[in-house]
Amino acid sequence: MRTSTTRRGLAGLLAAAAAAVLGVVAAPSALAASNDEIAFDYFVGKGLTERQSAGIVGNLIQESGSPINPYANQPSGPGMGIAQWSEGGRWDTDSRDNMVWYAGLSGRSRYALAAQLDFTWYELSTFSGYGLADLRASTSVSTATTVFMQKFERCGTCATTQRIAYANDVLAKYGTGGTGGSTTETSLPVLRSGSSGAAVRTLQYLLRASGRSVTAAGSFGPATDSAVRSYQSAHGLTVDGVVGNNTWYSILPVLREGSTGEAVKGLQRELVDAGYSLTVDGSFGPATTSAVRSYQSKVGLVVDGVVGNNTWGSLVD
Structure with missing residues (x-):
């Protein structure tokens, strides 16, 4: 398992740690991990292989965008958060299996990235139907992506090919053999009263x-x-x-x-x-x-x- 320090340096490691502990949603930069990378590191840290972890993150990108977005709210639909859990179901209603309830157990915001990653792992490790055993048995990115898509996301319009493409991109960027990721500026400006443009x-x-x-x-x-x-x-x-x-x-x-x-x-x-x-x-x-x-x-x-x-x-x- 590779370490974050070999790729980001001390400043990046501290930024990732802050995000993991506090649920901070940080814009990607040369010194801070994006949410995609934080999620990839999270699942690797849970003992999944890099291919299995990339398969999960590829699905989350399809669901909530890149970097994965804990605030994502499906337009005219029920999906919420990085996995687009459904309002009226796994987001806020299902007994002992909903994000709002789970975040409340630890007094965290339902929109905290760390809380949503923890809830994803809670679902995988608590309910066999969400496919953790099959995920752990997978040896390729495509299989891992498909398992998570079918058993955890249980999606309607699946876009399987796109999910796999995202997963392969995650592995290339953040896996042991990756080169780090794009240096493209993707930070967002801070705006307030008096700003213009x-x-x-x-x-x-x-x-x-x-x-x-x-x-x-x-x-x-x-x-x-x-x-x-x-x-x-x-x-x-x-x-x-x-x-x-x-x-x-x-x-x-x-x-x-x-x-x-x-x-x-x-x-x-x-x-x-x-x-x-x-x-x-x-x-x-x-x-x-x-x-x-x-x-x-x-x-x-x-x-x-x-x-x-x-x-x-x-x-x-």
Whole structure:
């Protein structure tokens, strides 16, 4: 088993430890592990092989974006958190098998990354039907990914090939033989009253997508401050009007072809700023997919046409 110090150095190890203990959701950088890497290290630390751990994380990326997002909330659906557990089921209802109950046992936030990873392991190690035995028996990334997909996620639209691709990418980046991962800047800016520019405009589109009435004009004034505080209050975040990592990760959706609405308009405006010719119409069609894939290839991200936290973080500055 490799050690994190050989790849990230002391500063990265401390950042990963803080995330594991406190459930901090940290934006990836040269000195801090992304949530994908933290999760990979977590499952390796539980005794799973690197291939088995990558299979789990590949599934979690498909479910909540990359880096995996403990605040992920399925648009118009029940999915919540890194594994998209269902509201009315494994997120908040099932007897002795729900995330809200489990986090409450230790007084942690249901949105803490560490709590969600612990709950994933609790489910795997407590309920045989979630497939831990089969996962431990798997010897390839594809088998491990498929086992977790079928027995733990029990997904509807499975996207098996994409899950396996994500898992292989995780193994290449963070496994013993990996090279570390992309150096692409994927951090998100801290915004507050008085901020201005394209990042504020994108934030305003996302606030509009959440049902709040703001103008996407790129100026962080009183109306935007009020909308941010309203959003933070409604989602269990610190209500301070400051848009840092936790607020960004909560409000950023995972977008892909077929998505529609104000968030897509925000994405399209960012892509236009990046030099792509697009109609800002709020419809994620083939032209937007092509632009996203082109952008991802250009900046060294996984080229999948899906806009998760890494792609958002690269675009928004």
